[in-house]
Amino acid sequence: MSEAIAAEQHDVLIVGAGFAGLRLLDLMRCQGRRARVLEAGDGVGGTWYWNRYPGARCDVESMQYSYQFDPALEAQWDWSERYAAQPEILAYAEAVAERLDLTRDIRFGTRVRSAVWDGALWRLESEDGAAFEAPICIMATGCLSAPNVPDLPGLKDFSGPVHHTGHWPHEGVDFSGQRVGVIGTGSSGIQSIPRIARQAASLTVFQRTANFAVPAWNRPLSEAERASVRAEYAALRARQKRSPNAIDRPGPVGSAAQTSAEARQAEFEARWEAGGLPFLSAFDDLLLDPQANAWAANFVRARIREIVQDPATAELLCPTDLIGCKRLCVEIGYFETFNLPHVRLVDLRPGDGGRGGIETVTPGGLRAAGETFELDALVLATGFDAMTGALLRIDVRGEGGRSLRQDWAEGPASYLGLMVAGYPNLFTVTGPQSPSVLTNMIVSIEQHCEWIADAVAALEARGASRMAAEDSAQAAWTEANAAMAEGSMREACGSWYRGANIPGKSAVYMPYVGGFPAYTEALEGITARGYEGFSFA
Numbered sequence: 001m002s003e004a005i006a007a008e009q010h011d012v013l014i015v016g017a018g019f020a021g022l023r024l025l026d027l028m029r030c031q032g033r034r035a036r037v038l039e040a041g042d043g044v045g046g047t048w049y050w051n052r053y054p055g056a057r058c059d060v061e062s063m064q065y066s067y068q069f070d071p072a073l074e075a076q077w078d079w080s081e082r083y084a085a086q087p088e089i090l091a092y093a094e095a096v097a098e099r100l101d102l103t104r105d106i107r108f109g110t111r112v113r114s115a116v117w118d119g120a121l122w123r124l125e126s127e128d129g130a131a132f133e134a135p136i137c138i139m140a141t142g143c144l145s146a147p148n149v150p151d152l153p154g155l156k157d158f159s160g161p162v163h164h165t166g167h168w169p170h171e172g173v174d175f176s177g178q179r180v181g182v183i184g185t186g187s188s189g190i191q192s193i194p195r196i197a198r199q200a201a202s203l204t205v206f207q208r209t210a211n212f213a214v215p216a217w218n219r220p221l222s223e224a225e226r227a228s229v230r231a232e233y234a235a236l237r238a239r240q241k242r243s244p245n246a247i248d249r250p251g252p253v254g255s256a257a258q259t260s261a262e263a264r265q266a267e268f269e270a271r272w273e274a275g276g277l278p279f280l281s282a283f284d285d286l287l288l289d290p291q292a293n294a295w296a297a298n299f300v301r302a303r304i305r306e307i308v309q310d311p312a313t314a315e316l317l318c319p320t321d322l323i324g325c326k327r328l329c330v331e332i333g334y335f336e337t338f339n340l341p342h343v344r345l346v347d348l349r350p351g352d353g354g355r356g357g358i359e360t361v362t363p364g365g366l367r368a369a370g371e372t373f374e375l376d377a378l379v380l381a382t383g384f385d386a387m388t389g390a391l392l393r394i395d396v397r398g399e400g401g402r403s404l405r406q407d408w409a410e411g412p413a414s415y416l417g418l419m420v421a422g423y424p425n426l427f428t429v430t431g432p433q434s435p436s437v438l439t440n441m442i443v444s445i446e447q448h449c450e451w452i453a454d455a456v457a458a459l460e461a462r463g464a465s466r467m468a469a470e471d472s473a474q475a476a477w478t479e480a481n482a483a484m485a486e487g488s489m490r491e492a493c494g495s496w497y498r499g500a501n502i503p504g505k506s507a508v509y510m511p512y513v514g515g516f517p518a519y520t521e522a523l524e525g526i527t528a529r530g531y532e533g534f535s536f537a
């Protein structure tokens, strides 16, 4: 019989050193707890550590896509652009870690493979054979951190390099003079394609589903702009929390249905000219009324047809879904890229009208849509096993040895996206059934980290050693969440929000669709009523 590895003992274990893990470590330390962060990468930053593909940047404006817990940090950090690029966001995460002296409590290069509750402690084991124990475990594993590598026949035989956007080489990739193929036209494809096209000798983009994208109109931020935000940062942060997606943006000007065609067009044009995600909040019925949605979608399609010179390519780039069903993308020169002579778009849609999917990857390229493509390098911009993927890649065992993989086989169930019944003292940051990916992630992350820290303190204050979500509370929350999503336009397409991008994944709409303010009201009410729906023992 092999002996159990001796485990390091801590008060709290935190998995992941992204924005959530960093914030949690600081909060736990402030409470005087010995906390240890286990991080697979060799540095902090989470998403921004891994996603180093060319063109990677945030799609929420930087002055808002940043921590708000530390006014001094807000006052000091100079975001250089409207939407910061990945290196700057990573530098920000590193600066926060340094400022708070966090790295001494982070064990890097540590991929957790199992987390087991023994009735009193969580025992975590890593792939490198180390073990850790603590009464509290917090999964800060990220919503978009488990890359989806599609099971393409022949992929392992491709003779050139294959790079997934979510696992990009740290030294960068030089595509100069190469024939490059990019598979995938979600946000990562839309951001990277224009940049790869600048280098590559030829670029072939393999598109299964066209996505809606609006311009970022990214630009440097002036000192005056930064100063004007800083002058009222607290008010801006308060407005963020009152907005459904936790982004301070111009609100809807009314209902599209009750606005004249000219005024509607003018509003869409103004939003397009302003750039970014607020396009979707132009009217309050865009995600409620199919006709209103069609007006917005048609506006974007018309812009695509104006920009893209080849009519057949323009048609292929025009999405057929409802706008806002999948996450709206924010682009920089994406559609213009298809006017370049060395860039080609290949339609992978199966069946009606489409030319069919990828048949096989070959050593020298791939066969798709009945044609052979010679390629030197392949980029997989194929997304993530979202929201549950990172958690379920860990073998999580709760009370009586129950398995999270089994419990979630038909789709995730949680209470508030913060705890799962049957898994005492295990917290999830921005878990399924919380607003998470439908919001400005950093606002949602900070909310959850602070709530978890308060809950751990409450557990101690009650003289208890065990906190758990009750089955009935979880069932009611999960059901209410599903009912809210059901029939909404967000559920009307095959998005990663409902696991549709992963073969075999259960089709459950995962994020909470009721908006950040309603979620906050529910969370605060539950907490004020003595942590209703949670049991302490």
Ligand code: NA7
Binding pocket: 144, 150, 151, 165, 183, 184, 185, 186, 187, 188, 189, 190, 206, 207, 208, 209, 327, 348, 357, 358, 381, 382, 383, 384, 496, 501
């Ligand atoms: P997404 O948005 O999931 O996009 C992935 C893309 O890859 C999408 O166009 C997929 O087509 C395509 N895809 C996935 N598998 C295949 C196969 N097997 N064949 C062809 N095409 C495929 O991921 P991103 O990384 O772009 O963005 C994720 C989020 O990160 C984004 O929303 C931002 O919040 C940040 P499909 O649409 O499934 O037909």
